[in-house]
Amino acid sequence: MSGLVVVGVDGSASSLAAVDAAVRQARSRGARLRVVHAFLWPALHVPLGPSPLGPPEGGLRKMADRLVAEGVERARAAVPEVEVSGEVVTGEPLTVLETQSRAAELVVVGSRGMGGFVGLLIGSTAVHLAAHGRCPVLVVRERAGGDGPVVLGVDGSAEGARAVDFAFAEARSRKAPLVALHAWTTWNAPMPGPREASTPYANPPGALAEEEGRLSSEALAGCRERYPDVTVEHEVVHGETRKALIEASRSAQLVVVGARGRGGFAGLLLGSVSQALLHHAHCPVAVVRGADARR
Structure with a gap:
């Protein structure tokens, strides 16, 4: 096993669900699994050992070790054939996991951790990693996704090409159909090429829809050839992308999106669509950054 899943x-229910998803990912990839806990307390200069008034097995450091050991044990029990290791790393979670992502092919986190505020649907760690991780990030909720298709958000952008390949690989690994969903409006669609001067409309009726369908099909063409065993359903809908993907997530087992699509502002690492899905999707979400991810 040469690859690595982190x-x-x-200790949250969400992170336990993440362990379950991560060990399955490691098995399907033929990769090792590393269970990591970010240990913030040393940086805050608080006592790490057991209290003189408490049990000898108490203390923050032993609690951190226990969290990792429990995660390792859970993963090994679920999929014994995967090589599993554990590590307590000093630092705050955002920095620790971003650093871990440099050597990993996938990082898996729960949607909300122990530090989450009541009422929030997703924690800051998941959002930060989706924006700054150097590899794809899978965000898992306590409730697993259904047994439906893998849903891919397609926008035809160069930044989204890696997400397309990731989604096809996931669909093949899961033996699931792939729904490639492209939603467009007149506000986010690129204008078709110039028409003849005699054309009565700047863009004849149906021209935008036709162009959107073409761009979406072209985005999938290479992966269709590389993954001939994946059944693909291509959906092009006129409507808001966020709403369409969130609705599709109700019956999906996974939604895959690029970190930022063609409508994003230069310099932003995470677009509004991927952020909306992280907060509101009904199943796990994989966010895949483009060619800049390893820089």
């Missing part, structure tokens, strides 16, 4: 744990 999962962050903090």
